[in-house]
Amino acid sequence: MLRNSDHGFGTVTIVLHWTIALLILGLMLIGFVMRRTEIDPALQFSLYQWHKSFGFTALGAALVRAIWWLVERSPRPVPGLRPLEHVAARETHRILITLGFLTPLAGWAVASASTLNIPSFYFNIIVIPHLSLPQSDSSEAFWAFTHALLAYAMLALVVIHAAAALYHQFIRGDAVLMRMLRAGSRPSHAEAADLREAMKPLPGGNDP
Amino acid sequence: MIAPRTLSLKAALPLVLLAVALPADAKTPSLADAAGSYSIASSSRIQFNVGQTGGGGIAGNFAKFSGKFRIDGGNVSRSSVEFTLYPESVRARERRIEDFLRSSAVFDAANYQTVTFRSTSVTQTGPDRATVEGALTARGKTRKERFAVTLTDWNKGSISFTIRGSIRRAPYGMDVGTPIYSNVVEFDMDIKGMRR
């Protein structure tokens, strides 16, 4: 069950989703600590390099994710989702996928535009070349601001996205979160009942 | 007129060192002047470069230093040098790099104000060349290091050398940034000594 089906996500989608989630949260944390807190300068230097290596990993994963999202079908919305909720969810996901790609790209631009000209030595294995951008203080400042803006905007959306998932899990009690945890999960009994309910021509007077 | 000066210098250089190397009784009076004590002039240049993966690197110099040396006319291997530099005075192409070099990540200039070198042996390797070995102390660690010295100019009142050396920084607790930045720091110094 690598592929998505009509009623659930396949392993590829699920693994990509949680890998990227972990990378983004880790990168937010490293990014914030290295940039906004008073730390040992040697540690700070190392954190920058780890940030870039994991950041490039996130960029690669986001690229795969975006392509996968474009070519693979999406499961049908869980039963009981209002059309507006469906649109809101879909837009959030669209923006998250875009930001997941643009944020690391802007990070790459920071490293490239910086007058410090520090090579990006991906996990000390291979040098990833700089983007061909002018290296100047103003160019570096512009990309650093853009990168931070995109990153914190993405974090805000991630918070909304996660809150929505928890709301579905614990308040609505539907399968939204479980679908992203278990590959190809069949509709639960409750859902199946819901489904049958929804398919009835008219729910005429069968209240308990 | 550069050419004639270069020529005459070329001719004079081997003689200078020869004079320094030869026993006292073989010296001609004028060349014996090379022996003596000198202090290192502030017009000297202490430059370094640390290579980085993919080319380029961090180049810089030290603005503040002091030192003295003595050339033993009778026996060049008994010559000696003492040198101190102040890492606080490090200069690089931008402020952020200088601050990083001064910080606890590299020189820790707040806790270790000086880097010192004290020679332990001098070996002549050619008519105008010598190898100087000695104890380099940085960040509280002392290790034996070696520099290659080449005489470039000499007159009655002053003497000039270029000095090159490759120092591994990791043993001094300065391994930050490896392997992006080389462990080896290439020193390239133009030292001018004024007779004392």
Ligand code: HEM
């Ligand atoms: C999804 C991926 C990424 C996320 C979530 C992320 C997140 C962040 C965050 C939160 C900051 C701190 C911003 C601030 O407070 O000013 C930051 C800074 C930074 N990031 Fe990223 N980053 C990502 C990818 C990358 C990549 C791929 C690179 C480079 C190859 C990179 C290079 C940088 C640099 C150089 C800074 C410091 C900017 C400065 O000094 O002002 N980032 N990042």
